[in-house]
Amino acid sequence: MGAPIETFYQVIRRQGISRRSFVKFCSLTAASLGLGANGAATVANALETKPRVPVIWMHGLECTCCSESFIRSAHPLVKDVVLSMISLDYDDTIMAAAGHQADAILQETREKHKGGYILAVEGNPPLNEDGMYCIDGGRPFVEKLKEMAADSMAVIAWGACASWGCVQAAKPNPTHAVPIDKVIRDKPIIKVPGCPPIAEVMTGVVGYVVTFGKLPELDRQGRPKMFYSQRIHDKCYRRPHFDAGQFVEAWDDDGARKGYCLYKMGCKGPTTYNACSTTRWNDGVSFPIQSGHGCIGCSEDAFWDKGSFYDRLTNISAFGVEANADTIGIAAAGAVAAGLAVHAGVTAVRRLTGHDENTPPRG
Amino acid sequence: MAQASGLPGVVDRIDERAPRRQTVYVYQAPVRLWHWVTVGCITVLAVTGYLIGSPPPTLSGEASDHYLMGYIRYAHFSAGYVLAVGLVFRLIWAFIGNRYARQIFVLPVWDRMWISGLIYTVKWYMFLVRDPKKYIGHNPAGHASMFGLVLLLVFMICTGFAMYSEGAGRDSWQYAMFGWVFSIFPNSQDVHTWHHLGLWAIVIFVLGHIYAAVREDILSRQSMISSIVSGERVFRDDFRE
Structure with a gap:
């Protein structure tokens, strides 16, 4: 850290990658994002002129399956993403630094790139017992998360944990784990759900933000439309x-x-x-x-x-039994039909036995 | 309760007056048409809806030789459109038609007379009173259940079109109009589950609706079944003062 901010292109050339390979990469990325005929030039232009976006990757309650997925991205290769497209300044599972050294990077990024870095969150914060169920660097994760989110440009919610809550938020949710949009309310959040999300979807989202300097179009639930607008x-x-x-x-x-x-x-x-x-x-x-x-x-x-x-x-759990909609529906309709049959029977008997003098039986 | 309707024993809860006739024209032609179109739609929707949830046994051979689920879904969607357009039309008719055309869209829970009528009608169905009251429109219990059906149909139309929009796409007008359903139920599986439960709620309504119509036609000394065909409610004359 501390070095002047380089553009992507400078970093790429410094790594000994030829102009030809660079253009190829731009074309491939543009194609995988479905950007159309001029996409490659747009990507190339962005990478040549824009500084690499600093990314802070934090881990709350999670299983690291999102990271495992991410590092298997083939188009673009994760190596290209981490080393060329973004400046992954902090990711405690894969970074070399540890302990206070690593923590110092968080503070440094906050100060140096205030409002300019992307916060990628894998996992989610538990809120019970003041967040004591997830301690990261001696402090509750939820505190660090709020702190880092406050100075970020945008937040990416990786996976089902950060987006929806996933298994740790499943009933009865003893730690009161919540999706990150329950604690980060003033920043745009891109939800990239999945357990884990698809690797190419993850790098695709990062690639889009880096290339265009804005968030992809999101749907009603905050998911990028380009990957989540259709069902399986x-x-x-x-x-x-x-x-x-x-x-x-x-x-x-x-x-x-x-x-x-x-x-x-x-x-x-x-x-x-x-x-x-x-x-x-x-x-x-x-x-x-x-x-x-x-x-x-x-x-x-x-x-x-x-x-x-x-x-x-x-399945609907009611009255201590689990049943699906059909079982409940058939039982309820059957009960109603039986009740009506009894009602009809009582009606008929009353008429025949003369309780119902108002309407004397005919015929 | 006042017997000012002019027909012996007939209660007109709207303004306590009715013409001095044994026969009152209640259900205008558009209301009757809507009723029977809706009957057809609900029948098709219930059967195809159940089959979409629990498809028929698998077919063999080339996939291109069959389009069974496609046809079932097509029938479901078509009937759904007709039902929805019908309900919108029926709502408009509530403003145009006679006063009985408005009844099923308003539940007058603030009306003491209506409430006491409801209690009386419930007692009638529980065999606690000997004579039913006669109503030109729906009796209060029928009125409440019809109002419930309207709400149920609105629910089924909203969830139905919301699920239709999942296939039609995020750019479709169906999504623009009904996508809000997914703000209430973020997971579409819940929408499917509730829509499916709605099927059974409608089945239960139909059971009660038909039973009550047949029973009241016989017992309450006024026409029910022929009224939704001819539109006229005939009050039989042997009310005992």
């Missing part, structure tokens, strides 16, 4: 089997071998917004449905609390 189901390669009415009825049945739709096996693709069915995972190798398992909806709000991973509808 909408772009699933098994969708024709759904429309045809061809389903897997049981694991390992003929339909499963033929790759039919997993709708009846509780695939949550129809209610899950993510880019898995287009971008896929591990450099486009596969994604859950391609491997024969339904989507579990990991990028959706409270996906741990929505019943089994193999039910498309949420």
Whole structure:
């Protein structure tokens, strides 16, 4: 730290990368972001003129699966992101510095790049016991988070934890873990949900912010539209089997071998917004449905609390029993029908026995 | 309660007056048309909706040979559109039509007479009173359940169009108009679950609606079933003073 702020291009050339490779990289990034014909030039121009954006990557209650995913990004390679596109000034899981040295970087970034750095948050803060369930550098994580968010330009919420709360916020949520938008209220937050999010989605979001110097267009729930505006189901390669009415009825049945739709096996693709069915995972190798398992909806709000991973509808817990909407509906309709039948019976008996003198039986 | 309606024993809760006729024209043609179109829509929607939730057994052969779920969903969406347009039309008709056209959109809980009528009607259904009161429009219990159905249909239309917008896309007018549903239920799975429960709520309404119509037609000495066909409510004459 302390060195003058370099542009991306200067850093890239300093690393011995040729102009030719640089242009190739710009084209690839532009293509992966779907930026159209002039995209590559825009990316190149941005990288040549703009200083690298400092990024602070903090970890709250989480499992580091977001980081694990991030470092597997293939387009662009994470090496390019970390070493060329951004200035990753702080990330306690992968940085060399430790202890007070590492903590000093946070303060330094706050002072030097006030209002100019991106705060990327993996995990979330627990609020119970004044945040004592997540201590980071001797202080509750929630305090550090608020402090760093206050001077940031924008906040990226990595994964289901930071976006929705994920498993630590699932019922009964003993630590009172909350998504970061419950404690950071005055900064724009980009939610990149998933458990973990897709690597290329993560680097794509970073690439967009760096290239254009602004946040991508977000949907109603704060997710970037370019990756989260369609459901898994909408772009699933098994969708024709759904429309045809061809389903897997049981694991390992003929339909499963033929790759039919997993709708009846509780695939949550129809209610899950993510880019898995287009971008896929591990450099486009596969994604859950391609491997024969339904989507579990990991990028959706409270996906741990929505019943089994193999039910498309949420079970309703009432009166101490868990039942799905059909069971409840059929039971209720049956009870009402039985009640009406009894009512009709009583009515008939009263008429026949002359209780109902008002309307003498006819015929 | 006053018997000022001119028809012996008939209560007109709106202004306590009714023409001195045994027959009153209650349900105008657009109301009847709406009723039967809605009946058709709800039937199609309930059956196709259930099949979307629990699809028929899997088909074999080439996917391109079939379009079963596609047709089921198409029928569901089409019927949903007709139902929604019908309800909007019915709401407009509430302003244009006769005073009985307004009844199902307003629940007069502030009206003491209506409340006492509701209590009386509930007693009637619980066999606690011997004679039912006669109403030109809906009796208070029927009025309340119709009002409930309107709310239920609004709920089903909002959640239905919200889910339709998921396929139609973020740029669709359906999303612009009904996307707010996802601010209430961030996870679409909840919208699906509640929409599915709504199906059963409507089934329960239909059971009660048909039962009450048949029962009152027989017992309350006024026409019910033929009224929604002809529009006329006939009061039978053997009320005992």
